[in-house]
Amino acid sequence: MKTFIHLVAALGCAASAHAQLPAIDGTLDAEPALPELWAQNTATQFGNATNGQVGQCNGSELNNMHAALDVQGGFLYLFFGGNLESNFNKFELFIDCAPGGQNTVRGDNPDVDYNGLNRMGTDTNNPGLTFDAGFEADFYVTTTIGGDPVTCYANMAQMLTNGGGSGVYIGNAAPGSPIVSQEGVEIATNNSNTAGVPAYDSTTTTGSGSGCGTGVEVKIPLNIMGYSGTGDIKVVAMINGGNHDYLSNQFTGGCNGCPNLAEPRLVNFEAIPGLQFVTVSAGGGGNPCPADLDGDGDIGGADLGVLLAGWGGSSPDLDGDGSVGGSDLGAMLAAWGPCQP
Numbered sequence: 001m002k003t004f005i006h007l008v009a010a011l012g013c014a015a016s017a018h019a020q021l022p023a024i025d026g027t028l029d030a031e032p033a034l035p036e037l038w039a040q041n042t043a044t045q046f047g048n049a050t051n052g053q054v055g056q057c058n059g060s061e062l063n064n065m066h067a068a069l070d071v072q073g074g075f076l077y078l079f080f081g082g083n084l085e086s087n088f089n090k091f092e093l094f095i096d097c098a099p100g101g102q103n104t105v106r107g108d109n110p111d112v113d114y115n116g117l118n119r120m121g122t123d124t125n126n127p128g129l130t131f132d133a134g135f136e137a138d139f140y141v142t143t144t145i146g147g148d149p150v151t152c153y154a155n156m157a158q159m160l161t162n163g164g165g166s167g168v169y170i171g172n173a174a175p176g177s178p179i180v181s182q183e184g185v186e187i188a189t190n191n192s193n194t195a196g197v198p199a200y201d202s203t204t205t206t207g208s209g210s211g212c213g214t215g216v217e218v219k220i221p222l223n224i225m226g227y228s229g230t231g232d233i234k235v236v237a238m239i240n241g242g243n244h245d246y247l248s249n250q251f252t253g254g255c256n257g258c259p260n261l262a263e264p265r266l267v268n269f270e271a272i273p274g275l276q277f278v279t280v281s282a283g284g285g286g287n288p289c290p291a292d293l294d295g296d297g298d299i300g301g302a303d304l305g306v307l308l309a310g311w312g313g314s315s316p317d318l319d320g321d322g323s324v325g326g327s328d329l330g331a332m333l334a335a336w337g338p339c340q341p
């Protein structure tokens with residue numbers, strides 16, 4: 001044991017390589033490499049994108065999701081492979097990052113994007129868009145693309161337990177460039193994907209969205225979402241019609257080949273098998289920083305202490321070989337220093 005601590009002391013100042021944060025441009029970055037947390041299983045009934053341009057696009061599909069929760073840096077980073085048809089189809093993003101919030105979208109949220117959020121919410125005759133049990137949205141972001149020249153637009157809003165709150169128009173930008181808010185939100189769309197899921201028809205209802213590397217990329221400061229500083233964040237994304245009034249069959253979690261969901265106020269994800277949200281673990285997506293055993297955003301002496309306490313046992317087994325030993329120590333040393341997604 002003494003030898004290991006000695007080794008760490010010698011490497012402590014030298015080993016930390018500061019990874020770059022992803023550039024928000026709608027293209028998945030090679031560095032840092034983030035795991036694909038979810039891939040689509042349902043062919044798109046909103047048009048298969050085939051024209052390969054960054055802006056102008058003839059279909060909408062939600063193919064996959066990569067993410068990182070950088071608690072130390074104060075950002076949630078999300079990448080969604082896919083396309084957003086340049087006819088003002090809507091990309092809807094709901095984030096559960098704090099206690100409370102809305103399991104069913106209320107009808108008295110902030111008026112953003114021509115009251116588009118409330119268009120999905122409870123009204124006199126309809127229950128409102130309802131998420132799986134365990135998902136209570138606290139924050140909403142939406143983006144859209146269209147016009148001539150083709151331009152991207154975005155809005156965001158709080159989703160408070162009792163409604164109200166604030167929402168703003170974030171701004172606009174050219175396709176492939178970030179829309180940047182004064183609060184530090186960045187969102188970009190690149191429509192050049194021609195892979196991902198196929199068109200939905202009578203014989204093809206399923207497909208895989210795995211591997212598609214362009215789409216919608218988002219970075220949101222944790223403080224503006226009310227994140228508490230600990231715990232996972234859950235995400236729901238979906239593609240909706242131009243007036244936020246007709247849900248596609250393209251949403252996180254997928255539905256194994258169902259058709260469009262149509263009227264959002266009547267959709268209840270609890271009635272669709274499986275979870276239609278994706279969980280992003282603190283420290284990263286799918287945990288790209290597994291050696292940060294105490295979750296403080298830094299791999300250091302405290303983490304080494306945890307590893308050594310488990311030495312020879314079965315946990316914390318960083319490399320998955322079934323026991324805690326030299327290879328786990330090696331993995332920890334390789335990652336020594338600040339943990340960046």
Ligand SMILES: [Ca+2]
Nearest residue numbers: 023025027029
């Ligand atoms: Ca990027």
Ligand SMILES: [Ca+2]
Nearest residue numbers: 098100101136
């Ligand atoms: Ca919540």
Ligand SMILES: [Ca+2]
Nearest residue numbers: 195196197198
């Ligand atoms: Ca496709």
Ligand SMILES: [Ca+2]
Nearest residue numbers: 269270272274
């Ligand atoms: Ca469900």
